[in-house]
Every structure is written in C-alpha cells, then in structure tokens.
Amino acid sequence: MSQANTSIAPHNDKSSLGFWIYLMTDCVLFASLFATFAVLRNATAGGPTGAELFDLNYILIETLILLASSFTVGMALLGFRVGSKRIALSMLVLTGLLGGTFLALEINEFQHLIHEGFTWQTSAFLSSFFTLVGTHGLHIAIGVLWLVYLAAAIYRHGLDSINKKRIVLFALFWHFLDLIWIFIFSIVYLGAKF
Amino acid sequence: MLGRLGWDALPYDPVVIGGALSVVGGLVGIIVLITVLKRWKWLYKEWLTSLDHKKIGVMYIVVALVMLIRGLGDALLMRLQQIIGSNEANAVLTSEHFQQIFTAHGTIMIFFVAMGAMFGIINLILPQMLGARDVAFPFLNSVSFWLFFSGMALVNTSLIIGEFAATGWMAYPPLSGLEYSPGVGVDYWIWSIQIAGIGSLLSGINFIVTILKERAPGMSLMKMPIFAWSVLGAMILVAFSFPILTGTLAMLSLDRLMGMHFFTSDMGGNPMMYINLIWAWGHPEVYILILPAFGIFSEIVATFSGKKLFGYKSMVVAIMAITFLSYVVWLHHFFTMGGGANVNAFFGIMTMVIAIPTGVKVFNWLFTMYRGRVRFTSPMYWFMGFVVTFTIGGMTGVLHAIPAVDFQLHNSLFLVAHFHNMIIGGVLFGYFAGLTYWFPKIFGFKLHEGLGKLAAWTWIIGFVTAFVPLYVLGLMGATRRLDHYDASLGWQGLFIVAGIGAVIIVIAVGIQLLQIGYSIWTRKQRIDHNGDPWDGRTLEWSTTSPSPSYNFAVLPQVKSIDAFWYQKQGNENKNEMETFQPFHLPKNSGIGLFIGILSTIAGFGIIWHIWWLVIIAAVLIIYSIVHRANDRDTEMLVTKKDILSEAMG
Numbered sequence: 001m002s003q004a005n006t007s008i009a010p011h012n013d014k015s016s017l018g019f020w021i022y023l024m025t026d027c028v029l030f031a032s033l034f035a036t037f038a039v040l041r042n043a044t045a046g047g048p049t050g051a052e053l054f055d056l057n058y059i060l061i062e063t064l065i066l067l068a069s070s071f072t073v074g075m076a077l078l079g080f081r082v083g084s085k086r087i088a089l090s091m092l093v094l095t096g097l098l099g100g101t102f103l104a105l106e107i108n109e110f111q112h113l114i115h116e117g118f119t120w121q122t123s124a125f126l127s128s129f130f131t132l133v134g135t136h137g138l139h140i141a142i143g144v145l146w147l148v149y150l151a152a153a154i155y156r157h158g159l160d161s162i163n164k165k166r167i168v169l170f171a172l173f174w175h176f177l178d179l180i181w182i183f184i185f186s187i188v189y190l191g192a193k194f
Numbered sequence: 195m196l197g198r199l200g201w202d203a204l205p206y207d208p209v210v211i212g213g214a215l216s217v218v219g220g221l222v223g224i225i226v227l228i229t230v231l232k233r234w235k236w237l238y239k240e241w242l243t244s245l246d247h248k249k250i251g252v253m254y255i256v257v258a259l260v261m262l263i264r265g266l267g268d269a270l271l272m273r274l275q276q277i278i279g280s281n282e283a284n285a286v287l288t289s290e291h292f293q294q295i296f297t298a299h300g301t302i303m304i305f306f307v308a309m310g311a312m313f314g315i316i317n318l319i320l321p322q323m324l325g326a327r328d329v330a331f332p333f334l335n336s337v338s339f340w341l342f343f344s345g346m347a348l349v350n351t352s353l354i355i356g357e358f359a360a361t362g363w364m365a366y367p368p369l370s371g372l373e374y375s376p377g378v379g380v381d382y383w384i385w386s387i388q389i390a391g392i393g394s395l396l397s398g399i400n401f402i403v404t405i406l407k408e409r410a411p412g413m414s415l416m417k418m419p420i421f422a423w424s425v426l427g428a429m430i431l432v433a434f435s436f437p438i439l440t441g442t443l444a445m446l447s448l449d450r451l452m453g454m455h456f457f458t459s460d461m462g463g464n465p466m467m468y469i470n471l472i473w474a475w476g477h478p479e480v481y482i483l484i485l486p487a488f489g490i491f492s493e494i495v496a497t498f499s500g501k502k503l504f505g506y507k508s509m510v511v512a513i514m515a516i517t518f519l520s521y522v523v524w525l526h527h528f529f530t531m532g533g534g535a536n537v538n539a540f541f542g543i544m545t546m547v548i549a550i551p552t553g554v555k556v557f558n559w560l561f562t563m564y565r566g567r568v569r570f571t572s573p574m575y576w577f578m579g580f581v582v583t584f585t586i587g588g589m590t591g592v593l594h595a596i597p598a599v600d601f602q603l604h605n606s607l608f609l610v611a612h613f614h615n616m617i618i619g620g621v622l623f624g625y626f627a628g629l630t631y632w633f634p635k636i637f638g639f640k641l642h643e644g645l646g647k648l649a650a651w652t653w654i655i656g657f658v659t660a661f662v663p664l665y666v667l668g669l670m671g672a673t674r675r676l677d678h679y680d681a682s683l684g685w686q687g688l689f690i691v692a693g694i695g696a697v698i699i700v701i702a703v704g705i706q707l708l709q710i711g712y713s714i715w716t717r718k719q720r721i722d723h724n725g726d727p728w729d730g731r732t733l734e735w736s737t738t739s740p741s742p743s744y745n746f747a748v749l750p751q752v753k754s755i756d757a758f759w760y761q762k763q764g765n766e767n768k769n770e771m772e773t774f775q776p777f778h779l780p781k782n783s784g785i786g787l788f789i790g791i792l793s794t795i796a797g798f799g800i801i802w803h804i805w806w807l808v809i810i811a812a813v814l815i816i817y818s819i820v821h822r823a824n825d826r827d828t829e830m831l832v833t834k835k836d837i838l839s840e841a842m843g
Contacts, residue, residue: 014330018403021433025395029437032471036445036456043462045455120454124462127454131445149820162826 019169023176026139030180033132034187041191043124050125050192053113059189062105063181066140069098070178073171080167085159088167089151095174096147099140106137129188136184139177146170197803198378203356209271209287214354243782245332246743247317248636250339254314255629257346261306264350266700268299273660273693279678280686292677293360294379298349300363305387306346308483308617311625313342313397316425316486319632320401322734322741323419325410325750325757330403332780333822338397340790345390347794348801352382356801359383362675364472365446367457367465372450378801381450385797388443391436398432401425410733412752416510419732419756420503423510424489427517428482434521435478442471451800466531473524481520484616485513487624488555491580494573494631495559497730499566502756505558512551512558519548529597530604538597545595552588556581571728572646576627579654583619587612590665608668611661618657626650626706634722638740642720645709652702660695663688731756747837748774771834778829785822789815 041050072095079087110130113119120130150170154163205211228234241249275292278285287295321329329335352358359379361370370380405426409418446468448454455461457468496503503509525533525541559581568574590612594600603609626649634640664672667688672679679685713720722739733750734741736758748771754760792811799807 014403014407017407018331018399021399021402025399025433025437028434029441032438032441032474033445036441036467036471039464039467040456040462043464045460045462120448120452122461124455124458124464127448127456127463131448131454131456145816149823153823157826 019172033135037128037132040124040128045123047123048118054189054192062102063185065098065102066178066181069095070175073174077171080159080164089154092147092151096144099144103137103140133184136180143174199802217350217353242787243784245336245780245782247321247329247335250335251314251317253339254310258307258310258314261302265299265302265307268295270696271295273696275677276689277693280681282678289677290360294358296675297359297361297363302349305390308621309394312483312486315625315628316401318636319734320425322745323422323732324408325733326408327744329400330408331400333783334396334400336786337789338393340786341393341793342390344790344794345386348382348386348797367468368459371458381801384443384447385801389793389797391439394432395436398429401429410750410752417752417755420492420509421489423513424485427513428485430517431478431482435475438471439475469528473527477524478520481516483621487621490624490628491577494577494627495562497728498569498571498574499563501562501566504561508554509558512554515551526595529600542595542597546592549592572643572650573627573631575647575650576623579650580619580623583615587615587619605673606668607664607672607674610674611664611668614661634727634739635734636740638722639717640720640727641713642709645705649702649705649709652698652705656695656698656702659698660692663692731759733758744779744832774834776831776833779832781828781830785818788818
C-alpha cells in the first residue's frame with residue numbers, strides 16, 4: 001500500500017495533461033478579463049477610483065487566508081502520500097473552510113461597496129472590477145463545491161486510485177486560483193494605490 | 195413567471211412564419227418517421243448515447259449538412275432581396291428581417307456548418323489515423339457534441355419564438371448593447387454561440403491530448419500524418435482563442451443583463467475593446483477552420499499522386515508558423531479604427547507574412563503532384579478547385595493587408611467576396627474532399643464518383659458566378675449588408691449574376707444530396723471489401739471498412755511516415771492476433787445528451803429572463819456531473835472472444 005502511494009503525480013497521464021491544458025485556457029479567459037480591466041481602470045465616469053475604494057489591509061487578510069488554503073491543500077496531498085486518510089480529509093476540510101472564509105470576506109467587500117452606492121453600474125471601471133474579481137470568486141465557489149464532493153468521495157471510497165487522481169487535479173486547480181489571485185492583488189488592488 | 199416570453203414572441207410576418215413552419219414541420223416529420231419506424235430505442239442506444247468517436251463524428255456531419263441547407267436558404271433570401279432591392283426598401287424582407295437573415299447566415303455557417311463539419315471529420319478519422327482506439331476522453335467528446343447541438347437548437351428556436359440578432363454575425367456594440375437592441379435577438383446570438391463555444395473548447399482540449407498521448411506505439415510526432423499536425427495546430431488555436439470568446443460574450447451579456455458598462459457608449463464603456471477582443475478570437479477562428487482543410491488536402495494529394503508528401507518537414511513548420519502568426523494579425527479586421535500608422539503597419543506586415551507559410555503549402559502540394567501518377571478522383575477535383583479559388587482568395591487577402599487599400603475596401607462587398615473565397619473555396623471544398631475520401635472508411639462503401647465530380651464542377655462554377663460579381667460590386671462602392679440601393683448606381687445586373695450563381699450552388703448541393711442518396715441505394719456496387727479503397731498511405735486504411743468500434747484489435751506498430759504504405763511495401767507483416775491483449779472501451783452514457791438538453795433549457799431561460807428555469811437547469815447539470823463522477827464503472831473489457839464473435843457476424 002505504502003509502495004503504491006509513493007508517487008502521487010500520475011506520470012504520463014491523460015487527465016493530468018488535459019487538466020493542465022484546461023488551466024491554460026482558463027488562464028486565457030482571465031487574461032482577457034485582465035486586459036479589459038487594464039483598459040477600463042481609469043474609466044471611472046466621474047465615479048470613485050480604486051484608490052478611494054479599496055482597503056488594502058482587508059485585502060491582505062483575504063490574500064493570506066487564500067495562501068494558507070494553498071498550504072493546506074499541499075498538506076492534504078502529503079496526507080495522501082503517506083496513506084493517511086485522516087490527515088488528507090482533515091486538511092481538505094480545513095482548505096474548504098479557508099476557501100469559504102475567503103469567499104465570505106469577498107462577498108462582504110462587494111456588499112460594502114454596493115451599500116455605499118458603488119455598483120457595477122456606476123462606471124466601466126467598476127464593471128470590470130466586479131467581473132474580474134467576481135469571476136475569480138466564482139471559481140473559488142466551484143472549487144469549494146468540488147472539495148465537498150471530493151471529501152465525501154474520500155470518506156466513502158478511501159484513498160483509491162480515482163480519488164488520488166482527482167485530488168491531484170483539485171490541488172492544481174486550487175494553486176492556479178491562488179496564482180490568479182496574486183495577479184488580482186498586484187494589479188487590481190496594489191495597482192490602484194501606486 | 196415567464197420573464198419576457200409572451201404570445202407576441204410568435205412570428206407574424208409571412209416570411210418568418212414560413213421559416214418557423216419549415217423548422218416545426220421538419221422536426222415533426224423526423225419525430226413521426228422515427229416513431230413509425232419504431233427506431234427510438236435504436237436511436238437512443240446506438241447513436242445519442244454513444245461514446246464512439248465515429249458515431250459522434252457522423253452526428254456532427256448530419257447537423258452540419260442540415261445547417262448548411264438552412265444557411266443556404268438565408269443566402270438565397272439575401273440574393274433575392276438585393277436583386278429586387280434596387281430603389282425599393284422592404285422588397286422581399288423588411289429591413290429588420292433582412293438584418294436578422296444576414297446575421298443568422300454568418301453565425302450558422304461559421305459555428306454550425308464549418309465548425310460542425312470540422313469536428314465531425316476530426317472525430318471520424320483522427321483516432322484511426324493515429325492508430326488509436328478512441329479519443330483521449332470519450333465522455334467529454336459526447337458532452338462537446340451535445341453542447342454544439344444545444345447551441346444549434348437555440349439558433350433555430352429563434353426562428354419560432356422571438357427573433358434573432360439584427361447586428362451582423364460579430365454583433366458589434368454599442369449596436370448589440372441594450373440601448374439599441376433591447377429585444378431577445380442578441381441574447382439568442384450570445385447564448386447559442388456561448389454554449390456551442392464551450393463545447394468547442396472542450397473538444398479542443400480533448401484532441402490535443404488525443405494527439406499527444408494516444409498515438410500508436412512508434413509514431414513519434416515527426417512520423418505523424420500531416421492531417422494530425424494540422425489538427426494539432428487548429429486545436430491549439432481553439433484552446434487559446436475560445437476562452438477569449440467566452441469572456442467577451444460574458445461581458446456583453448453582463449452589459450445586457452446587469453446594466454454593466456463594458457462596451458456601452460456612456461459611463462466609460464469602450465466598444466472598441468469588444469472589437470479587439472472578439473477578433474482576437476475571430477482571427478484564429480479562421481485558421482481553426484482552414485488548417486484541418488490543409489491537412490485533408492495533404493493526405494489526399496499524397497494518396498492520389500502515389501507519392502510521399504513533398505516537404506513533410508516544411509509542411510509541419512508552415513502549420514506551426516500559421517498557428518503562431520494567426521494570433522498577431524487580429525487588428526487587420528479594423529484598420530479603420532484609428533490605431534495609428536505604426537500599429538496598422540505592424541499588423542499589415544504580419545498579415546502579409548502569413549501568406550508565406552501558406553504559399554509553402556500550396557507549392558508542396560503542387561510538387562507532390564509533379565511527376566506523380568495522379569489519379570483524378572473526385573477528392574482531387576475538390577483539391578484542384580480549391581487550389582485555384584483559394585489562391586485567388588489569398589491574393590485578394592494580401593490586397594486587404596495593405597492598410598491604405600483596406601480603408602477603401604473596408605465593409606465593402608469586395609471583403610465579403612474575399613472571405614467567401616476563403617471559406618467556400620478553402621474550408622468547404624476541403625471538408626467535402628475529406629468526406630468523399632473517408633466516406634468508405636466510415637460507411638463501408640464509396641460514394642458515386644461521377645456525381646461527385648459533377649458536384650465539384652457545379653460548386654466551382656456556382657462559386658465563381660456568385661462571388662466574382664461581388665468583387666466587382668465592391669470596387670464599384672457597394673457596401674455589405676445593403677437591403678436596398680439606388681437604381682441609378684447600375685448595380686442590379688451584377689446582383690442578378692450573383693443570384694444566378696447562388697442558384698447554381700443550390701443545384702450543386704442538390705447533386706451532393708443525390709450523390710449520397712444514390713450511393714446508399716446502389717451501395718452493393720461500391721462496397722469496400724479490403725478496407726483500402728483508394729490505395730491509401732495512413733493507418734486508417736489498415737483496418738476494415740466500416741472500421742469496428744475499437745478501430746484496431748491489435749494496435750499497429752509504426753516505423754515510418756505513411757505507416758500503412760510502409761507495411762504494404764512488404765516491409766512488415768500486418769498485425770497478428772497472436773499478440774492480442776484485452777483492452778477497455780467506454781460504455782455508452784446518456785449524460786452528455788442530458789447536459790446538452792439542460793444547457794438548451796438554461797440558455798432559453800437566460801434569453802427570456804425566466805430565472806427559475808435557469809436555476810433548475812443549472813442544478814440538474816451539476817447533478818449530472820456528480821452522477822457521472824460517482825459512476826466508477828464506465829468501461830467494459832473487450833476480449834479476444836468478443837472480437838472473434840463480432841468478426842463472425
């Protein structure tokens with residue numbers, strides 16, 4: 001058993017390659033949203049600019065929570081490698097909780113903006129802001145749903161080869177979303193201040 | 195409860211009612227026919243839920259052919275309007291309806307005819323050519339097809355319920371924004387191609403992995419048939435351009451649904467951003483369609499010249515060069531935007547550079563024929579028609595690449611003639627050639643050669659008659675999408691000639707349908723007994739015709755380019771059953787079909803703002819995916835006994 005679990009990355013595996021290509025296509029989707037944001041970031045139509053709206057401290061907390069979730073996903077993979085269902089499951093649940101917290105914080109940030117009267121209808125800048133950040137949030141939400149399914153499947157079937165393949169793909173997805181968030185943090189939030 | 199949907203969504207204009215009735219009538223006719231023949235169960239089990247790449251391919255082709263006829267009907271209406279439309283608006287169609295017709299024509303011909311036929315042919319032949327038993331992800335393949343089908347269903351629903359976009363096939367804002375197009379037309383356009391586009395994206399990923407991972411043992415990349423290379427190029431383009439389309443359509447939709455300001459003319463919106471983004475997808479799309487056609491012709495020319503393809507390596511380099519270059523030319527679609535002289539110069543030069551690899555290919559084909567023992571079969575007729583028309587189209591394209599000239603030709607009928615030159619003379623002729631060539635592999639008998647040659651000639655003549663007048667009209671100043679013009683301009687004569695050309699094309703399609711019907715009727719005379727009716731060179735000809743569901747009982751060993759030709763030269767024995775090893779095949783699955791149906795319902799709900807319907811459909815789609823993921827028994831084992839008993843009868 002431990003012998004079979006030593007190598008977690010499926011070498012020469014079709015679904016792994018397919019998933020990598022999917023991630024690259026998702027990257028292109030985000031690239032077009034980033035490009036649109038870059039073009040429209042100053043098109044505030046008399047409304048507020050990013051510098052006036054964003055609270056960097058709050059965003060930093062969001063960022064740290066998401067980065068921590070990447071760490072826990074890595075731990076879940078390690079749990080798989082040593083064949084410990086307990087570590088794998090608990091780390092996945094922790095990842096889900098961190099992802100959920102990140103989402104809640106983001107929704108709170110959006111609600112706060114809307115409450116202040118700054119919606120996606122206010123200006124082209126805010127349209128592209130809500131869409132870019134919201135698309136990332138949507139991905140996180142899908143990721144959390146996937147995680148719930150994955151945790152249930154591991155609970156039911158244990159650490160079998162199908163679950164092993166899926167958790168590797170999930171980890172790729174989650175790290176990818178982290179990477180996108182780093183770009184959002186740098187370009188959207190930090191870029192607004194400097 | 196029903197959002198924007200009401201009784202007023204049904205058609206009232208007599209022409210529109212005619213269109214709606216033909217769709218409903220066709221549908222009812224098919225349903226009655228299947229019921230009378232008691233074929234529902236067979237249809238569901240053997241086709242709709244099949245994960246066999248060949249059956250999925252056939253379904254793509256059937257949809258594409260039906261849509262070709264629909265698109266052709268739209269073209270005829272436009273020709274009729276422009277013949278009668280001198281000095282008289284609303285001659286045949288109202289202006290509004292005319293605009294919907296040309297939008298539908300473009301959308302259908304690109305997304306549901308050309309894309310459908312392309313994915314159809316790739317599905318039919320690529321795995322067999324690679325010596326594989328199926329694509330990398332057979333289930334995903336079925337989902338892709340049904341998403342494509344779902345998009346097609348939405349376009350045709352717009353004929354009966356509501357309207358289609360009246361914006362042109364690229365739906366430029368602000369015209370396509372809420373302010374100027376408040377109806378459901380643009381929403382139909384968005385969601386039909388959004389859903390079909392996601393299907394295409396999944397197919398793109400699927401075929402890249404198929405090519406990279408499923409090749410027969412010994413087939414290194416540089417021993418791969420050129421068709422596979424061309425598909426690899428096209429699918430890389432799909433994977434890296436369709437997400438842009440998805441994003442762009444999503445943003446346009448957000449403008450329309452949530453009042454955002456991406457592309458509006460007020461509140462900081464930037465319509466030019468849309469035009470940049472949509473062409474950053476749209477230009478690679480052109481090459482997505484043409485590259486596989488290049489690949490098809492490469493196989494056909496080599497086979498019928500009895501020679502190895504001239505310049506295999508240069509062909510590979512040319513394909514990859516085109517793949518790369520097609521990303522850096524999108525701006526030539528709007529030189530008139532005012533990007534400035536330097537920007538226009540860069541994109542103009544890049545556009546001209548693309549002519550170099552394309553020229554390399556044309557010469558490679560000609561040199562393959564040179565000193566070959568050329569057999570003039572019907573696929574070769576399509577090829578020769580292609581070389582002539584495509585070269586003319588290419589030259590008019592290079593003309594357009596000069597920004598200063600483009601300022602004159604922009605939005606003129608000269609442009610319309612140019613891209614039809616490429617899409618008909620290049621893409622369509624290529625796919626027709628491929629379908630004729632590979633028909634026996636799929637169905638076990640050849641198509642009638644004489645009728646095929648006649649169809650090719652009729653198409654070529656019809657094409658020239660229909661589009662050369664448009665070149666002339668464009669130079670005379672006629673712009674595209676005119677529903678009427680002043681009689682004193684003297685354009686009517688040329689429009690009549692173009693109309694005659696369109697009628698000749700209709701006759702050509704009729705001959706093709708006759709060819710298929712007659713060939714099926716007399717198929718006993720044309721049975722392909724040994725699986726290699728054309729004396730082919732690549733692996734698909736090494737298996738029986740029609741090929742079994744698993745393509746190859748024993749995977750072929752590849753030692754050279756044109757692997758089957760190499761085997762036939764006595765260099766190697768054919769596969770022996772002694773080395774047989776049991777393998778897995780995917781079981782049928784209805785989930786793809788259900789996801790397709792649910793996507794259609796979800797799309798319909800978004801278009802008409804019936805939100806509860808969208809939520810139900812979305813939840814059911816997620817449920818379908820979970821259901822599939824929970825199914826851990828998706829494959830069946832095929833043993834030697836299964837294969838022998840299938841071979842016995």
